Each structure stands twice: as structure tokens, then as C-alpha cells.
Amino acid sequence: MTTTPDTHASTRDLSVGMVGYAFMGAAHSHAWRTAPRFFDLPLRPRMRAVAGRDPEGVRAAAERLGWESTETSWQALVERDDIDLVDVCTPGHTHAEIVIAALEAGKHVLCEKPLANSVEEAEAMTRAAEAAAASGVRAMVGFTYRRVPAIALARQLVAEGRLGTLHHVRAQYLQDWIVDPQAPLSWRLEKDKAGSGSLGDIGAHIIDITQFITGDTISRVTGRLHTFVDERPLPSEHSGLSGTAGTGTGKVTVDDAATFLADFRGGAMGVFEATRFASGRKNAIRIEVNGSQGSIAFDFEDMNVLHFFDGTEDARTAGFRRILVTEPQHPYVGAWWPPGHVIGYEHGFIHQAVDLVRDIAAGDAPSPSFADGLQVQRVLAAVETSSDNDSWQEIPA
Numbered sequence: 001m002t003t004t005p006d007t008h009a010s011t012r013d014l015s016v017g018m019v020g021y022a023f024m025g026a027a028h029s030h031a032w033r034t035a036p037r038f039f040d041l042p043l044r045p046r047m048r049a050v051a052g053r054d055p056e057g058v059r060a061a062a063e064r065l066g067w068e069s070t071e072t073s074w075q076a077l078v079e080r081d082d083i084d085l086v087d088v089c090t091p092g093h094t095h096a097e098i099v100i101a102a103l104e105a106g107k108h109v110l111c112e113k114p115l116a117n118s119v120e121e122a123e124a125m126t127r128a129a130e131a132a133a134a135s136g137v138r139a140m141v142g143f144t145y146r147r148v149p150a151i152a153l154a155r156q157l158v159a160e161g162r163l164g165t166l167h168h169v170r171a172q173y174l175q176d177w178i179v180d181p182q183a184p185l186s187w188r189l190e191k192d193k194a195g196s197g198s199l200g201d202i203g204a205h206i207i208d209i210t211q212f213i214t215g216d217t218i219s220r221v222t223g224r225l226h227t228f229v230d231e232r233p234l235p236s237e238h239s240g241l242s243g244t245a246g247t248g249t250g251k252v253t254v255d256d257a258a259t260f261l262a263d264f265r266g267g268a269m270g271v272f273e274a275t276r277f278a279s280g281r282k283n284a285i286r287i288e289v290n291g292s293q294g295s296i297a298f299d300f301e302d303m304n305v306l307h308f309f310d311g312t313e314d315a316r317t318a319g320f321r322r323i324l325v326t327e328p329q330h331p332y333v334g335a336w337w338p339p340g341h342v343i344g345y346e347h348g349f350i351h352q353a354v355d356l357v358r359d360i361a362a363g364d365a366p367s368p369s370f371a372d373g374l375q376v377q378r379v380l381a382a383v384e385t386s387s388d389n390d391s392w393q394e395i396p397a
Helices: 023-038 055-065 074-079 092-104 119-133 149-159 198-214 346-362 370-389
Strands: 012-019 043-051 069-071 085-088 108-112 139-142 166-174 218-226 231-239 242-251 257-264 269-275 284-291 294-299 305-310 321-324
Touching (some): 012 023, 012 074, 023 043, 023 346, 043 055, 043 074, 069 074, 074 092, 085 092, 092 119, 119 370, 139 346, 149 198, 149 284, 149 294, 149 305, 166 198, 198 218, 198 269, 257 370
Parallel strands (some): 012 085, 108 139, 166 269
Antiparallel strands (some): 166 284, 218 257, 231 242, 257 269, 284 294, 294 305, 305 321
16 A cells, blocks of 8 residues: 655644634635635645634534634634734724734734724834734735736836836726615724725725736825715625625715826826725726836736737737737746636735745735835825815825
8 A cells, every 4th residue: 555645744834723703704714714725835824713702603613614723812822822913804993902002922923904093003014014024024005916826917017117117107996885875884984993985995906906006106186085875784794705785774984986196206297986885796806007118907806817018019000919918927926827717816825925934934924014005005005185175195114
């Protein structure tokens, strides 16, 4: 009888503890389960514990999602000696306290976006991450869309100079999950928990994606926030982005839609829109960058495709080409399926876990860093101030 050798026998575990187990918790759990099965990792993620306030709920989540044990407080999870990394998948108002405690306890941290609910919180978290880095503790903010292969390819093309000097950046994040005024209130619609509405929840993503693709940062903004439905039914139950209306109503205290103009430090002009009221658009993330020698265009609802225009080609045949980003030469794709066999939403989270594990093992600083998250937070705050004051707002370098 022959036996198959254990290829992981000499691979050290990286024990992960996760706080929160709803929409993002499920996505992160899938990533931790799957990453070591498709990628050769220097550390083996072990799903050691998940924390949540409801004992029955967290036990059911642990069984469903694949966690070994449970805690009913994040403090207990952070204090455990058998946890190496704390993965924070909770609403924004809880991020700072959990993250800072985890970093001070010597735990690596992955924190969902946006980093915090305020610039002040994000600054404190960044200071904590920088102090912990001196002891080899790593921290990453979860701007997952960076890990979509087509977006990573767009970044490569810009970095290689294929677009020349950048002139225009256009970015939209369009959803419609609260168009119905009877859609129930959720924590995402309450400012004390979410910080802001469409601006911070989905606008943060397109701010990060465009800064990532361009390799540049936003220097000033002017914008407008608007709330279309001021009051909604209280929920009788809620799951992910959906819920069931119950009795009574509650006040919506965040924006339903955000638009803003931006200047990039390198000279490009930006136009941004984030809304949850774009009827028929489920998760459309549309990015276009125009340069002196070419352009790229992307839409997440066709996430395996990047459109690229090479302005240096013969004008008689030049035009946007549709690149199906499924070749093994494309970012991340070599670990998956044969060319043309597309991947999905969940793969960005897997790629995020892969990059973080590799950075921890190598002692490298993960990207996006908390400093990157702070930069996005400053843009969000500037847009909000601009909307209040009808002004242009500068973003600190």
C-alpha cells in the first residue's frame, strides 16, 4: 500500500481568529478555507476561532463556515494565545477598538474597509499599525477589489506606461438594493455605526481602486451627498444586504448617493459616483482611465474582462480590445482554471488572503496598508465636508 506524502507536514500554521460572521465574515471564511488548497503558501491558515455576541448564532456560523471554536466577545478572542491573526469583519464603529487591541496584543490584523468611521480613528489605527510593525506585526485593510485579476492587470498596464500621461479618471459604483422605500433599515443606514452611507460603504472602494490603478493619490475634492429616503421600516430580520420589514420606522442618517469631482496629484481629473439607487445595477463598478497613449475600461458586472485601447497602434485598425483575463500569465489566474474558465466575486477575497499570508511569512509590509486606508478616509471626510460647505477641500499628502 502506498501513501501520499503530506506536503504540508513542514508548513507552520497561521492561526486565524475572525470577529463577525455575516456577509463579510462568510466571504472571508471561504477565503481562508480555500486559499491553501489552490495556492502554495509558506504558512497554512488555520481557522481557529470566530467571535460573535449571540452564542447560538456564532456556534451555527462556526459549524457552517468551518471554524474550530467560538467566542462570544472579541476581547476573549484577542486574548487567546493560540491566535496569530485577527480578521475584523464587523461594522465600522467597532474597528478602531478591536484593531488597536489586537495589534497591541501582537496579533497580525486584516480589517475590512473602510478602515474606520472617522479620520481620527483611522489615524490612531495607523499609528498602532506602524508601532506594531517594528515588532514584525503586519496589518492590512481589506480593499478586496484590488485583487480582481482584471483590475490588477489594469494596474500593470498603467505602471508599464502603456497609457502614457494620465488625463481622466472616471469611477462609478452603482447598486440598487434600497431603491424600494420599504426596504428595511440596517446598520449600513445608521451613521453612528456605518460612518457614512454609499460614500463610505461603496465609494471607498472606487477611491482605492482608482488610486491603486493610477499609482497616484487624490489631492482635492468637491462633492455632494444626498438622501432620497429619510425614514424606513425597522427590520424584523436581516441577512447580508437584504431584510424583512417589521413594525415601526427608523431614521436614515447617512447618504443614499454621493458624487464628487477630484484632482489627482499627478494632474489627472477625476469624476466619481456612488449610489444605492441605480435601478437595475446590482454591483456595477465602472472604472475608466484615459491617458495620452491609451485607455483602460472595466465593469465588475463583467469582471473577467478588461478593455484596453492602445493609442500607439495604426489608426486604421486601432480600437478598444476586449481582453479576457483568464490566461495563466494574468495576475493570480495561474492557480485556477484553464483559459476562458472564469472566476467570481469570492476569488478577490482568496487572493487577499494569499497576499497577506505571503507578506507575513516574508516579513513584508502588506498592501493596502493602514496608511492607504487612512488616505481613503481623508478623501471620504473631505467629500462630506465639501457637501456641507459647498467647497473644494484639500487632502493632506
